[in-house]
Amino acid sequence: MTEQTLPHADRRKRQLPQINPVYFVLAALIVAIVVMNPAFAEPTGYMNFLKRAAPLAILAAGQLYVIVSGGFDLSVGSVITLVVVGSSILSNNDPNSTWWVIATMFAIGAGVGLINGLVVCYLKVPSLIATLGMMITLNGVAFMWSGGSPRGYLTDQFRFFGRFNIPDLPLIRILPVALIVLIVLGFALYWLMHRTNLGRMIHAIGDNPRAANLAGVPVNRVRILAFMVSSLSAVAAGILLGGFAGVSTDVGTGYELQAITAAVLGGAQLLGGRGSVPAAIAGALTLNAIFTLLNFLGLPQPIRQVVQGLILIAAVAVAMQRRKHTGR
Amino acid sequence: MKKILALALAAGLALTGAAFAQAPNFDDPAEFARQKTLLTTAPMGPADMPWEQYLVDGMKDTASFKKDGPYTVCFSNAGVNNPWRVVGFTDLQQEVALHPEIGELVHVDAEGSDDKQIADIDDLLAGGKCSILIVSPNTTAALTPAVEKACAVLPVIVFDRGVNTDCPVTFVHPVGGYGFGIQGAEFIAANVKKGANVLMLRILPGVDVLETRYSGGKHVLEDAGLNIVGAEFTDGDNAKTKSIVEDYLQRGTIDAVWMDAGATAVAAVEAFQDGGYPIPVFVGEDQQDYLQTWQANGMTAIAPTYPTYQWRTAIIAAVKTLKGEAVPSPEWILPQPAITMETLDKFVSPKMPPLHYAMCGCEAMANYPTAWGGQ
Numbered sequence: 001m002t003e004q005t006l007p008h009a010d011r012r013k014r015q016l017p018q019i020n021p022v023y024f025v026l027a028a029l030i031v032a033i034v035v036m037n038p039a040f041a042e043p044t045g046y047m048n049f050l051k052r053a054a055p056l057a058i059l060a061a062g063q064l065y066v067i068v069s070g071g072f073d074l075s076v077g078s079v080i081t082l083v084v085v086g087s088s089i090l091s092n093n094d095p096n097s098t099w100w101v102i103a104t105m106f107a108i109g110a111g112v113g114l115i116n117g118l119v120v121c122y123l124k125v126p127s128l129i130a131t132l133g134m135m136i137t138l139n140g141v142a143f144m145w146s147g148g149s150p151r152g153y154l155t156d157q158f159r160f161f162g163r164f165n166i167p168d169l170p171l172i173r174i175l176p177v178a179l180i181v182l183i184v185l186g187f188a189l190y191w192l193m194h195r196t197n198l199g200r201m202i203h204a205i206g207d208n209p210r211a212a213n214l215a216g217v218p219v220n221r222v223r224i225l226a227f228m229v230s231s232l233s234a235v236a237a238g239i240l241l242g243g244f245a246g247v248s249t250d251v252g253t254g255y256e257l258q259a260i261t262a263a264v265l266g267g268a269q270l271l272g273g274r275g276s277v278p279a280a281i282a283g284a285l286t287l288n289a290i291f292t293l294l295n296f297l298g299l300p301q302p303i304r305q306v307v308q309g310l311i312l313i314a315a316v317a318v319a320m321q322r323r324k325h326t327g328r
Numbered sequence: 329m330k331k332i333l334a335l336a337l338a339a340g341l342a343l344t345g346a347a348f349a350q351a352p353n354f355d356d357p358a359e360f361a362r363q364k365t366l367l368t369t370a371p372m373g374p375a376d377m378p379w380e381q382y383l384v385d386g387m388k389d390t391a392s393f394k395k396d397g398p399y400t401v402c403f404s405n406a407g408v409n410n411p412w413r414v415v416g417f418t419d420l421q422q423e424v425a426l427h428p429e430i431g432e433l434v435h436v437d438a439e440g441s442d443d444k445q446i447a448d449i450d451d452l453l454a455g456g457k458c459s460i461l462i463v464s465p466n467t468t469a470a471l472t473p474a475v476e477k478a479c480a481v482l483p484v485i486v487f488d489r490g491v492n493t494d495c496p497v498t499f500v501h502p503v504g505g506y507g508f509g510i511q512g513a514e515f516i517a518a519n520v521k522k523g524a525n526v527l528m529l530r531i532l533p534g535v536d537v538l539e540t541r542y543s544g545g546k547h548v549l550e551d552a553g554l555n556i557v558g559a560e561f562t563d564g565d566n567a568k569t570k571s572i573v574e575d576y577l578q579r580g581t582i583d584a585v586w587m588d589a590g591a592t593a594v595a596a597v598e599a600f601q602d603g604g605y606p607i608p609v610f611v612g613e614d615q616q617d618y619l620q621t622w623q624a625n626g627m628t629a630i631a632p633t634y635p636t637y638q639w640r641t642a643i644i645a646a647v648k649t650l651k652g653e654a655v656p657s658p659e660w661i662l663p664q665p666a667i668t669m670e671t672l673d674k675f676v677s678p679k680m681p682p683l684h685y686a687m688c689g690c691e692a693m694a695n696y697p698t699a700w701g702g703q
Contacts, residue, residue: 039578044603048574052567149411150682151701153617163602245566245595246617247682249411295575301533301561 020279021318022266022286029289036296043173047165049292050285051176052244055080055162055237057284058182059255060262061189062233064280067263068193069226070206070272071120071127076234076259078138079112080252083238085142088152088247098157105235112138113231117224127227135256142249150247162243178240182281185236189229190277202226206272262287265315286315354539360547363506371663379637379689380644383503383661387654390497393483394652395459398431401646402458404448406466406489407440411591411615411683416488416639418700422693423643430647434458442470449474453481460646463496464488468536483649487642489537497649498657500641502634503664505537509544509588511632511666512611516584517552519609519628524583527576528559529569529596531589537634541588545611549586557582566595573599584609590631591683593618597625614667617682619675631667637689638662679703 193199204212266279373381438445465471479495487500569592590613675686
């Protein structure tokens with residue numbers, strides 16, 4: 001009996017002061033934005049912000065699965081590009097194509113994640129290299145498919161998810177569909193990671209794969225699933241991004257690093273074993289808040305980049321500091 | 329210690345001084361004035377075929393290059409790495425098909441790398457097959473020695489970006505960046521009130537043709553007494569463009585948008601539409617998606633162009649040279665028309681891909697529109 005209650009009490013004691021610093025950083029940035037630009041506190045201000053942050057937030061939450069399992073997924077940016085370019089070609093301006101095109105894209109995403117996972121698990125290629133190879137391959141596929149220039153448009157139906165705002169609502173006035181997608185997927189990813197056995201097993205293999213294996217965790221299967229979740233989240237992010245901004249052939253460039261940065265801002269441990277979905281989403285919002293704040297400050301571009309880099313390093317340093325304190 | 333520090337400081341200062349001294353001048357009043365005049369100069373050459381027209385007289389005798397066909401035309405291309413170059417390269421290939429005297433086109437793609445292009449030119453020269461060499465340089469300074477080396481062996485045609493030597497037979501290019509900037513900015517000045525807010529959107533800093541577009545546009549806007557609320561870099565990214573415009577709209581009104589390139593123009597227009605704002609006066613470029621958005625919304629807009637038909641002119645210049653016919657030289661300056669509200673309907677074509685550059689001079693060519701990705 002005592003053995004069961006003791007660790008419980010211990011955990012509660014440790015959890016109480018433990019609010020992830022990313023939330024404070026995010027709050028501070030938002031206050032700064034509102035001070036700079038009071039219009040941000042209006043619904044159109046913060047709703048636009050959430051709408052444009054939604055793709056990265058979903059991507060970061062998916063990336064977190066791979067990071068917690070002890071890997072990296074660098075292929076997500078190229079999956080986004082492939083989704084946008086592929087959808088514009090497949091849909092061929094036909095509004096009725098939306099659903100099967102989206103289904104096809106998720107199937108492609110699942111396939112990419114499966115291959116990533118298989119290569120990492122069975123060919124023993126480190127995830128950094130495996131997904132880097134996948135990134136280069138997929139960028140090549142997207143280029144071959146498009147010939148270097150977009151070949152078609154995305155239909156309004158397809159763009160609904162990333163572009164449309166539900167108008168004339170009481171109190172909040174507008175509600176972007178992208179935000180609903182973020183809430184639904186964010187909750188699903190939270191539940192899967194923090195409320196199911198799969199989530200616990202992902203943590204376990206990231207912490208110590210050998211111990212997890214000895215404890216009966218099907219390491220390879222779990223790792224493959226983590227890669228699939230990441231690729232599927234990239235498909236969702238691609239659909240939102242394509243919806244938000246239309247077709248371009250380099251839409252996904254750089255998103256892989258932004259997703260990893262967002263997860264780390266949310267306190268995820270880069271070599272696995274630790275991370276939180278809500279904090280990764282907050283990390284993505286923080287990253288976007290930094291961009292927005294620097295837009296509002298109106299600094300010249302080079303200074304903006306310097307400030308952006310410094311804020312990033314500082315924010316991650318704060319996140320790491322917390323780990324030292326809690327000893328985890 | 330102090331001495332070392334002072335020395336290091338002095339060295340640092342000298343270095344930055346040198347860097348500044350070397351920085352190319354993107355704000356040259358003489359060139360600005362020259363291009364401004366060229367915009368309104370009546371072209372010489374066949375009417376309705378702007379790719380064969382030229383703005384500055386001065387012909388070069390090419391009798392010494394005269395050769396019997398069939399010709400092997402070698403083309404060292406900076407890259408096919410953006411939609412403008414994709415359209416242009418298709419233009420060039422289709423132009424080659426019009427000339428039975430060209431036996432073969434040897435195309436080498438430098439993939440956006442100076443080093444690769446220098447090596448490519450060396451390889452082409454060593455191969456000894458080329459009757460003539462066409463170069464579209466990746467960057468001006470880096471490719472100059474390679475072009476000079478080629479000039480010693482065979483006739484060379486340069487187009488798009490230039491080189492710092494006049495050894496080529498001719499350098500084919502449209503009016504230029506200042507002209508592009510002036511056309512858009514003058515349209516804004518004519519369509520908004522004095523003191524109106526103008527947002528300038530740029531792709532990225534440091535590219536010569538884009539810098540001159542910006543400085544040209546900025547001068548005209550400032551001289552017209554307009555208020556430039558900001559000049560932002562979009563990285564050519566749709567999502568970033570839309571976000572930037574949304575952020576500006578939160579802070580105040582925008583009466584006009586000036587852009588140095590039009591690939592993200594539709595995203596900028598959508599920021600106004602999605603936010604429920606009226607679409608202001610717009611400067612885009614000749615991409616199909618922008619032209620269609622412009623037509624569908626009845627916008628007050630203009631599309632300056634950097635015509636892709638210059639890729640056709642490069643082949644025409646090469647063939648003329650090999651036949652010993654005179655070509656405009658040292659520069660073959662092509663007209664650089666803007667698409668206006670009067671001429672818009674002529675250029676809109678929904679069957680073409682979104683980033684098809686409409687000023688291609690290609691509508692009457694045999695494989696139009698399929699070769700350009702149209703339906």
